[in-house]
Amino acid sequence: MDNNESRNGLPRRRVSRQIQIAGVKVGGGAPVSVQSMTNTDTRDAQATINQIKELEEYGCEIIRVAVPDMQAAQALKIIKKGIKIPLIADIHFDHRLALAALANGVDGLRLNPGNIREAEKIKQVVLLAKDRSVPIRIGLNAGSLPKTNNPRLSVSTRMVKAALEQVELLESLDFNLIKISLKAFDVPTTIDAYKKMAARVDYPLHVGITESGTPRTGLVRSSVGIGTLLYLGIGDTIRVSLTAHPREEVVAGYEILKSLNLREHGPTLVSCPTCGRTEVNFIPMVDEICARLAKVEKPLKVAVMGCAVNGPGEAMDADVGVACGKGKGVIFRKGEQVKVVPEAEIIRELMAEVERM
Amino acid sequence: MDNNESRNGLPRRRVSRQIQIAGVKVGGGAPVSVQSMTNTDTRDAQATINQIKELEEYGCEIIRVAVPDMQAAQALKIIKKGIKIPLIADIHFDHRLALAALANGVDGLRLNPGNIREAEKIKQVVLLAKDRSVPIRIGLNAGSLPKTNNPRLSVSTRMVKAALEQVELLESLDFNLIKISLKAFDVPTTIDAYKKMAARVDYPLHVGITESGTPRTGLVRSSVGIGTLLYLGIGDTIRVSLTAHPREEVVAGYEILKSLNLREHGPTLVSCPTCGRTEVNFIPMVDEICARLAKVEKPLKVAVMGCAVNGPGEAMDADVGVACGKGKGVIFRKGEQVKVVPEAEIIRELMAEVERM
Numbered sequence: 150m151d152n153n154e155s156r157n158g159l160p161r162r163r164v165s166r167q168i169q170i171a172g173v174k175v176g177g178g179a180p181v182s183v184q185s186m187t188n189t190d191t192r193d194a195q196a197t198i199n200q201i202k203e204l205e206e207y208g209c210e211i212i213r214v215a216v217p218d219m220q221a222a223q224a225l226k227i228i229k230k231g232i233k234i235p236l237i238a239d240i241h242f243d244h245r246l247a248l249a250a251l252a253n254g255v256d257g258l259r260l261n262p263g264n265i266r267e268a269e270k271i272k273q274v275v276l277l278a279k280d281r282s283v284p285i286r287i288g289l290n291a292g293s294l295p296k297t298n299n300p301r302l303s304v305s306t307r308m309v310k311a312a313l314e315q316v317e318l319l320e321s322l323d324f325n326l327i328k329i330s331l332k333a334f335d336v337p338t339t340i341d342a343y344k345k346m347a348a349r350v351d352y353p354l355h356v357g358i359t360e361s362g363t364p365r366t367g368l369v370r371s372s373v374g375i376g377t378l379l380y381l382g383i384g385d386t387i388r389v390s391l392t393a394h395p396r397e398e399v400v401a402g403y404e405i406l407k408s409l410n411l412r413e414h415g416p417t418l419v420s421c422p423t424c425g426r427t428e429v430n431f432i433p434m435v436d437e438i439c440a441r442l443a444k445v446e447k448p449l450k451v452a453v454m455g456c457a458v459n460g461p462g463e464a465m466d467a468d469v470g471v472a473c474g475k476g477k478g479v480i481f482r483k484g485e486q487v488k489v490v491p492e493a494e495i496i497r498e499l500m501a502e503v504e505r506m
Numbered sequence: 507m508d509n510n511e512s513r514n515g516l517p518r519r520r521v522s523r524q525i526q527i528a529g530v531k532v533g534g535g536a537p538v539s540v541q542s543m544t545n546t547d548t549r550d551a552q553a554t555i556n557q558i559k560e561l562e563e564y565g566c567e568i569i570r571v572a573v574p575d576m577q578a579a580q581a582l583k584i585i586k587k588g589i590k591i592p593l594i595a596d597i598h599f600d601h602r603l604a605l606a607a608l609a610n611g612v613d614g615l616r617l618n619p620g621n622i623r624e625a626e627k628i629k630q631v632v633l634l635a636k637d638r639s640v641p642i643r644i645g646l647n648a649g650s651l652p653k654t655n656n657p658r659l660s661v662s663t664r665m666v667k668a669a670l671e672q673v674e675l676l677e678s679l680d681f682n683l684i685k686i687s688l689k690a691f692d693v694p695t696t697i698d699a700y701k702k703m704a705a706r707v708d709y710p711l712h713v714g715i716t717e718s719g720t721p722r723t724g725l726v727r728s729s730v731g732i733g734t735l736l737y738l739g740i741g742d743t744i745r746v747s748l749t750a751h752p753r754e755e756v757v758a759g760y761e762i763l764k765s766l767n768l769r770e771h772g773p774t775l776v777s778c779p780t781c782g783r784t785e786v787n788f789i790p791m792v793d794e795i796c797a798r799l800a801k802v803e804k805p806l807k808v809a810v811m812g813c814a815v816n817g818p819g820e821a822m823d824a825d826v827g828v829a830c831g832k833g834k835g836v837i838f839r840k841g842e843q844v845k846v847v848p849e850a851e852i853i854r855e856l857m858a859e860v861e862r863m
Contacts, residue, residue, distance in 0.1 A: 159694045186779065186781050187781065187782060188779070188780040188781050188782065188784065189782060190782055191782035192782075197782070214781075214782055215781040215782030215783045216782070217782060217783045217813075221782060239781070241815045242815075261815070264815070290815075290816050290819075291819070292811075292815075292816030292817075292819035292820040292823070293815060293816050293819050294819070334776050334820065334823075335767070336733075336765045336766055336767075337516045337737075337766060337767060340737065359778075359816065360776045360777060360778045360779075360809070360811065360816065360820055361779075362775050362776065362777045362792075362796075363775065363777065363792060363793065363796050365757070365761070365796075366761050366774075366775060367777075368725050368726060368729070369725060369729045369733075369758060369761035369762055369765055370761070370765045372725070372726045372729030372730045372733065373729050373730070373733030373734075373737070373762060373765045373766065374733075374765070376693075376726075376729065376730030376731075376733055376734055377730075377733055377734045377737045380694075380697065380730070380734045390778070390779040391779055392777045392778065392779055392780060392788070392789060392792050393779075393789065395779075398779070400722070401726060404722070404723050404726035404727070405726055405730060408693045408726055408727045408730045408731070409693055409694060409730065410692070410693075410694060417723075418719050418720070418723060419691050419717045419719065420717060420719045420720065420724075420749045421716075421717045421747070421749065422543065422545070422717075422747040422748055422749055422750075422752075422755070423545040423749060424543050424544065424545050424571075424572040424596070425544060425545065425546060425547055425548035425549075425554070425571055425572030425573075425574060425578060426572045426574045427545065431749070432749060432750065435719075435720060435749050436720065439719075439720055452717070454649075454717065456574075458598045458599075458618070458621070458647075458649075458650060459647050459649030459650050459716065459717065460649075462647075462648070462649035462650050462651070463649040463691065463717055466649070466691075
């Protein structure tokens with residue numbers, strides 16, 4: 150976990166209260182967890198189980214499924230039995246779906262304050278969740294802000310206000326297994342909302358940017374938004390939203406956490422952008438190394454560098470590295486030069502060093 | 507430009523001194539510019555010109571080329587004539603290459619304090635640059651920190667110290683057309699170095715994360731690092747380093763700036779991650795819309811949403827939007843519902859609305 154606070158200048162993380170979603174701790178100094186959401190039809194329990202099992206392999210730690218109708222709510226019972234990670238039911242509009250999801254054994258609920266407005270209905274859900282010690286995420290979304298909300302306030306203030314009303318309702322029922330999210334498409338609005346909420350309550354925060362788009366743009370928007378918040382010490386669990394297969398969300402989630410030294414997860418590849426100094430066929434070489442490293446589980450830092458300018462420095466700083474020159478590569482292990490090999494043998498020799506670690 | 511400071515809570519930008527690289531203003535409140543670096547062999551002037559012309563089409567505003575030898579330095583004269591955007595020569599080790607680059611008409615120099623250490627040689631370069639009013643970037647890289655530097659200090663402090671020594675040398679020659687970069691692979695180290703430097707001098711800062719890797723991981727690392735710095739108000743020009751074709755760097759650069767409302771650049775697509783509530787064939791539809799929007803130059807916000815939960819809210823907030831339901835889509839324009847169309851006609855009707863804008 151993050152022990153780079155003083156060494157790397159990462160500001161201190163916000164101290165949040167800890168909740169537990171089945172076996173996964175969220176907040177209170179627990180590792181920032183990575184979650185995703187299925188995009189199968191939840192009513193098709195087997196397809197949903199299959200997708201969740203694939204996501205488990207990629208390291209997904211909490212999974213959420215949409216529950217649009219009672220048939221989907223019933224399928225949760227089967228899904229829960231087929232998977233290992235905690236299951237969260239995503240509920241909109243109809244509180245009866247939340248009651249059914251709880252009865253079917255889900256580990257968490259996500260409710261949207263924008264669309265279940267009657268206190269009496271929410272109360273029924275909260276009392277059953279309390280009875281079963283199931284946490285509830287108050288999952289506010291700028292796209293579905295309550296209409297009664299004061300339109301003269303800024304969007305972020307309205308989001309915080311709407312979420313806090315729900316927090317107060319849950320607290321009035323003596324329920325405090327609360328997690329909060331405040332997602333918008335606009336990144337500064339999202340950051341602002343989380344900062345304001347972080348200053349108001351100590352509940353753990355689920356951080357994400359909503360509707361952020363296809364991988365090319367969504368990866369950037371999510372990384373900027375989630376990354377900035379995590380840098381500022383805000384965020385206890387994250388979900389990257391992408392218009393893509395959810396496995397891409399899990400991979401991206403870990404990359405964000407790795408970039409801030411908040412989690413380790415498999416190898417980290419350091420590779421240069423190539424330039425007019427590169428004298429080997431570099432991009433295909435890096436792609437091949439990248440593909441081979443995908444099967445390595447140990448958190449190693451592997452540097453593949455195209456020239457002699459920054460090459461030796463970065464390669465020496467990595468667990469295993471290569472600095473390429475004209476048609477050859479110098480292999481490094483833990484800062485020591487191991488050997489010089491011709492270009493055709495770079496991949497094999499580098500991977501041999503990786504295997505040795 | 508950024509007019510969201512109060513509305514969206516983006517902190518005030520650092521006030522920097524302005525320099526000008528040919529026609530492009532950097533710092534002093536100028537728009538944050540997007541730059542890239544060629545990966546052709548600079549000695550092949552035509553190949554380099556062709557790549558730069560492609561990058562110009564993607565919106566690249568400043569281009570840098572590696573100058574590894576005298577033949578490359580001579581090619582700069584031809585390259586300069588074949589392109590529109592400012593040309594920067596990237597020089598390491600040999601100050602004579604910098605002198606030749608200046609003589610051949612480059613608009614900027616990048617020097618690495620880690621590898622041209624003799625003050626007398628740097629002085630020759632600086633005096634010629636001063637004579638021609640050509641700015642110099644002091645481009646420090648954690649992978650090539652001077653070895654004489656005190657190893658007991660943190661990496662970010664050593665980076666700042668090494669760059670400041672170079673700044674002082676340039677200032678002692680009455681040269682102040684200075685830009686500074688402090689890149690590391692480690693994101694918190696990079697952020698820390700820029701924050702420290704921002705507090706010490708008012709020169710414009712060129713921001714980037716070095717050796718950040720292939721698009722999948724490099725996009726995340728660059729977005730987290732550059733995005734966090736820009737959010738904190740630091741950064742006057744940016745370069746995303748990716749082990750990929752440089753056009754990907756330009757596209758990513760604009761996406762980072764757009765995500766923080768610092769620049770507009772073509773359409774912005776809002777699209778949901780899909781879930782068990784989606785009742786149309788969504789991902790291929792979004793991919794197709796994304797491809798068609800690539801040809802639109804106007805900065806429009808286009809929302810493509812899969813269901814009725816956040817769909818209408820996001821679609822109404824966009825310039826043009828669609829909220830999908832079961833086998834159909836509701837088209838919105840500027841917050842007004844325009845029509846309901848069957849699934850097969852969504853793309854055509856949405857693009858027709860985009861054309862109308």
